[in-house]
Amino acid sequence: MTAYGYHASHEQFPPAELLALIRAAQDAGFGTGMCSDHFAPWSARQGHSGHAWAWLGSALATTELPMGVVTAPGQRYHPAVLAQAAATLAQMFPGRLWVGLGTGQALNEHVTGEPWPAKEVRTRRLEACVEVIRALFAGETVSHDGLVRVDRARLWSLPERPPILLAAAVTPGSAARAARWADGLVTVNQPDEAQVDTLTAYRDAGGRGPAVLQAHLSWAPSRAAALEAAHDQWREVALGGDVAWELPLTEHFEQAARMVDASHMEGAVHVSDDLARHTAWLSRQGEAGFDEVLLHQVGTDQLGFLEAFGSEVLPELNS
Template sequence: MALIGYHCSHEQYPPSQLLRHLQLATEAGFGAAMCSDHFHPWTEQQGNSGFAWSWLGAAMQASPLSFGTVCAPGQRYHPAIIAQAAATLAGMFPGRFWLAVGSGEALNESITGAPWPDKAQRNQRLRECVDVMRALWSGETVSHEGMVSVRNARLYSLPATAPLIIGACLSPETARWMGGWADGMVTVAQDPDSLRKVVDAFRSGGGEGKPMYLQVALSCAGSEEEALQAACREWPQAGLQSDELSDLDSPQDFARAAARLRPADVATGIRISSSLQQHVDWLASDMELGFERLYLHNVHRDQASFIAQFAEHVLPALAK
């Protein structure tokens, strides 16, 4: 059975409220957790953007679950700082923290005022950052010149075991590239054929046997109409193309881009159903593809009902 985790959305909730949601999910039987790492929310409607790295220390003390987050070192974050932050969490909470890395979105990274590189350059920068972080975790004194610069950096507080570096990807091309160097993969739920292509590409690129995690955006409510309305209101960017997700640089730009979308467009990027059995079926299919952890993010604001209903009906059904 896959481990069913709870996704903590910093874009939608103040950090204190998100911590209460996490505790509810822990008590209800969710087996893991992950959180977003945004400077801005996708849209003004979402309304929040707490600092993930401050929150993670409190969250890991408040809950015994394993945790991960997705970040994009290289522009908003220097890789040595992310290496230090991750090492501190891994040292305080052994075996419980994993770090996912991706090429990022201008929405968060462009706040530095530096030019936003194209995808090929961002991938090159990401690979350099990963090498820097791994060298620091091994205890080396690191100097590096390339798309990032590091001078005489050394970490003095190191965990017994370095955290896994999980490659965050959306496309088969990125998944294949990450298969050769990442310790595992995390991607987002999409239609079955597209998701299978991402899985196959990761495995064929060198990821065979490595862990695969899935972040599942869903909208579950008391009726189909309510679930659809919540998806369109809370998570409209689910209907945008990947280049828009990476290159639009403000919540206002996302709102303008999402305004042209139909409900059917939003439904291509998020699982919308009031049927708990439908969600069980979708998640069972994910497990069949080989995902060993499924992190559920219900975009509907009634998190207490979602946690309770899924704990009572969905988690036991998947355990069978």
């Protein structure tokens, strides 16, 4: 049975408010949680970007929810440092953490001052980081020289079971390649339900483990309000193509999205004021093979969303 959870968007809310929201999500009946890991927001209108790993410790300590995070080792995070953070959380909260690993976005990674590599180089760097992280989780002393460098690293505080490592992939090609190493897949909804193609490519390549979908949606009491909320908060993410991976600054995303009309939002965000329509769409994601669906209300009315979906949508999905 598909589990339905709440996505905590660090780009959109300050960390203290987001912590209150994840608690409210648990109270509303959401069964799981996940969060983004950004250094900068997509737009100044969003205006936030708390430290995901610091926040995760508080979220895990003050709820009973299993939690996930999508992150990128290799530039902003050295793989040994990221492995230490994940191992610490997994030791304190056994069986409640998964980590999605991707190649990253210049928006978050450029802050190190290192050049932003081409996609193929980023992919090979990610694969090297996965090897390092798994070896550290196994208790090995790790040295590595290549696209990442590690000198005699060892984790001294290890969990009984390391967190599973999911591949964060959007395209079928990336998902199929990641099937070599991943314990599962995490992806996002796309125009024309292309997320199903990504999942199919992962499975056809031998990909095992859970399939997780971050489901962008916009609900409001009227359809016009739902569409406006999606356009206001999420139009930069709706640009498509390689833009999301290559632009380094929030201002660049705002400039690029000036020509994105509100009517263009519905491919990237499921927009409706009708709770039954949201229920049917979310149910289809489970039927398509996603084991966990994390609902991301892209609008700013989070408490209204939690109340409405907790009382009317989740009971239908979980029946």
